[in-house]
Amino acid sequence: MKIGNVEVTGYAALAPMAGVADRAFRRICADFGASYVVSEMVSAKGISYNSEKSAKLMESDSRCPSAVQLFGDDPETIAYAAEFAKRYNPDIIDINMGCPAPKISGNGSGCALMKNPRLCGKIVKAAKRATNIPVTVKIRKGWDSENINAVEVAKYCEENGADALTIHGRTRDQFYSGKADWDIIAQVKQQLSIPVIGNGDITDAESAAAMYEHTNCDYVMIGRGALGNPWIFRQINAYFSRDTFIVPPSIDERLSVMYKHIKLACEYKGERIGVQESRKHIGWYLKGFHGAAALRNEAGKVSTLDDVEGLIYKVRLEILNHS
Template identity: 40%
Template sequence: MVKIGTYTLKNKLILAPMAGVTDRPFRQLCKQLGAGMAVSEMISSNSLLWGSEKTKRRANHDGETEPRCIQIAGADPELLAKAAQYNVENGAQMIDINMGCPAKKVCNVMAGSALLKDETRVAQILDAVVNAVSVPVTLKIRTGWDKAHRNGLRIAQIAEQAGIQALAIHGRTRACGFSGEAEYDTIAAIKANIKIPVIANGDIRSPEKAKYVLDYTGADAVMIGRAALGRPWIFREIDYYLKTGEKLSAPSLTEIRDTLLAHLEKLYQFYGEYTGVRMARKHLSWYSKGQPYGAMFRNTVNRVGNSLEQIKLTQSFFAKLAEAL
């Protein structure tokens, strides 16, 4: 079992924080389908943004199973400490600090993985946030800034010293973005040198790969991001494989349809009609990827502007798939 502070997770599987994706409906869905924990989208430490509708939605955990984990991002220790306090006051039970995001707009303001360049600043941020809140604080990093500067182990040691309760590591450097293959040697080296839980992340797309990464790195858990898009049941598939060594049969077409339709309804409820329809488009694209007639379906469904039409087209698409079986 993975223990982070006072919380014990039900398994070794965590949904990675993804901007524009890991909203409350998606986090709840992944938890229902086997994720032991799910991390919110990144919330800026800029206090001017806290009152915005977007930030309020990102921090909304109503009805969500514990532990409720909020990710914060920024470069100023004091602002990050305040952001942590604000989110704890608003229901966060765990704070995750983002030092892994490779996006230019985040790194250009010296946040996300850009912070890995400045180990002194990293230590100041971690100390400030850990001392500001009574809940567990976790950290997400990459293996370093670029291949010549893989300082993940040094950052991990700073994190452990600061009182960070768990460390998630994406097996790429900031310079790699999401290209090339994730490497797990750095994660294994970090795990061998620190005592806090280590969570391995990067290119884990199947039950077999999850088991390989856990065995190879010695990590306590794995974090799944892009592989869960349009396939939230990947968590129960991995969980079953880790427990039994056997593969769970793939979900039926009916189950996929029902999961997607329920997901759409949750998005409309959470965001309201206008934004809900637009947020649904990316999920419709992910669920239909690789399916027969998928491109044609995406081309049509992404043009409609209301929820009833979206649902009708989705039902027709699955009816057509069923006929083709």
């Protein structure tokens, strides 16, 4: 797939996930074969107020094309943030038009933008004017079941210069419940000339293949399916290149990648914050392990890398005792 002048190889991208897909997780997923990664959403307004915290979210060192995702509802503020983002060297600027969270969509940003397709177009146009790298958008199916307008919004975005579009097949009202509607993704794909990235409910190589087949999309994007499971990208690449037998990760690999992930987070954010923010990831990595519930409880208490090493030791003991 080519987004503007950016060549995206491979078969699957890591979705933007606030509070989860930070620099460390994006790096780990890219190492496991994610061929395109998108940052956590960054407040354009925050950038215009010189928020260091917002700017830090733009840092990236993934070994694949990487996008900074912006949210906001004012074209000029988005343009300012897109121009500002240049100093972090993203390959692509993505604009969030799908976030359902009241904190975002209650302020006119995220999915609320879809209520005003013309504004979506203006935002894309402003971002395009501000930067010479490709601009993409990420939308949902619509606001609610009465307002399903993904095709209309997608066309406005394309007409105003969007270089690609990702669509998550749920309405804002659905948040993350129910099943993603892949038919709407197929409809959007049929109507656009720019690349369309399908998103929603891909959990393994088979469902990635099913998404490609069902929607004819140009690429797929994975969010929750990658949590505690960065190997999903390796499996998908192997599945499509058909030259490798897909081996699930061993317990040793799972634990050592988890540790590497947390160490990276500490490198980027310092040990206290790095470990604290990694607690939820530990829970996801340990899913399915023997005694996982108790171990997850312990994961909630780790504060240092030493604590994490202690927890890994306990996990190994637990496994030995039950093998």
